Amino acid sequence: EAQVTQNPRYLITVTGKKLTVTCSQNMNHEYMSWYRQDPGLGLRQIYYSMNVEVTDKGDVPEGYKVSRKEKRNFPLILESPSPNQTSLYFCASSFLNDRETQYFGPGTRLLVL
Amino acid sequence: AQKVTQAQTEISVVEKEDVTLDCVYETRDTTYYLFWYKQPPSGELVFLIRRNSFDEQNEISGRYSWNFQKSTSSFNFTITASQVVDSAVYFCALSEARGNQGGKLIFGQGTELSVKP
Numbered sequence: 001e002a003q004v005t006q007n008p009r010y011l012i013t014v015t016g017k018k019l020t021v022t023c024s025q026n027m028n029h030e031y032m033s034w035y036r037q038d039p040g041l042g043l044r045q046i047y048y049s050m051n052v053e054v055t056d057k058g059d060v061p062e063g064y065k066v067s068r069k070e071k072r073n074f075p076l077i078l079e080s081p082s083p084n085q086t087s088l089y090f091c092a093s094s095f096l097n098d099r100e101t102q103y104f105g106p107g108t109r110l111l112v113l
Numbered sequence: 114a115q116k117v118t119q120a121q122t123e124i125s126v127v128e129k130e131d132v133t134l135d136c137v138y139e140t141r142d143t144t145y146y147l148f149w150y151k152q153p154p155s156g157e158l159v160f161l162i163r164r165n166s167f168d169e170q171n172e173i174s175g176r177y178s179w180n181f182q183k184s185t186s187s188f189n190f191t192i193t194a195s196q197v198v199d200s201a202v203y204f205c206a207l208s209e210a211r212g213n214q215g216g217k218l219i220f221g222q223g224t225e226l227s228v229k230p
Contacts, residue, residue, distance in 0.1 A: 031216050042117075042204060042220035058217065090158065092218075099216030100146045100165075100208065104158045 002027045004105035006091050012111045013081055021076045021108050023091030029103075030096040032074040036060065037088040037107075046089075049074055050096060081112045115140045117207050119221035126195050127229050134190045134224045136205030142166075147181065147188045148206040148218065158204075164188065195228045202226070 004025045013019055023032065033048035035058075045058030049068040063085055065077040074093075078085060091105040116139040126132045138147065149161040162172060164181050172179045176193045192199055205221040 033216065035218075035220075040122075040222055042119075042222045043206075043218070044220070045217050048217065088156065094216060100163060102216070102218065104160075107156045107158070109156070 002103070004091055004093055004103050006089075006105040006108045008108060009106060010109045012113065014113050015082055016080050019078050019081060019110075021078075021089060021091075021110070023074045023076065023093075023105055024072050025074075025091075025093040025103065026072065027093065027095075027103065028071065029093035030071070031099055031102075032068070032091065032093045033058065033102075034064070034066065034074070034076050035090045035092065036085075037090065043090065046076070081110075083112045086110060086112045115142075115207055115209070115219045117205050117219050117221035119203075119205055119224050121224045122222065123225045123227070125227045125229065128197060129194050130228075131191060131193050132195050132226065132228075134192075134203050134205075134226065136188045136190065136221060138186050138188065138205070138207045140186075140207060140209070142209050144209075146208045148204075148208070149179065149188075149190050150204045150206065152202040152204065152223070154201070161190075192226075195226075197228050197230055200226060200228045 007022045030051045034046040035043040037043045044060045047066040049055045089108045092102045094102040118137045145166045147164045151159040169181050178191045180189045202223045202225045204223045206218040208218050
């Protein structure tokens, strides 16, 4: 089954404790991205990647890092989480020549205390 | 700059009523895409529709219909004979066709629809 998976789905952590949210897709998509969803703000793009080893900032990259060492994986790294990073995070992927058709992961709910 | 505005933060209706969710967008691109997504209480995003800027034809899918009007930069979504299962947050989104930012979805703030029995 074609899908985008995210782990963990729920996470409670404390300020400053590094964490990684994984994203994996099995559709051989080149394009992958991360969004965060906050009340009243909708979803905003954090980072995106057009292919292996090619990543770039989205609209709200501060406090996040990403890597794209393999085509299928696009982890989101919070090196020193803060309470303002409490949010619902979505990973998405698509083919580079069909970025209008994006597949979203199920979301990861993060609470930073 | 691109922008999507969903002015209705919350809407509450009684089952079987019709309801329209408004979406107004801003873009300088001549080629772009518009989307609607549904987010039920479980939290996942469910794709509903995609429209490109050259296709102004309205679309109907069962109880759902969409009205795209470039003249007013609007892409409104109507649910006919609403049901309790329609209760969700609905997002309108816009994306550029290509370029470095191609693929980035600009989302509206979302409209929370509550359908009461």
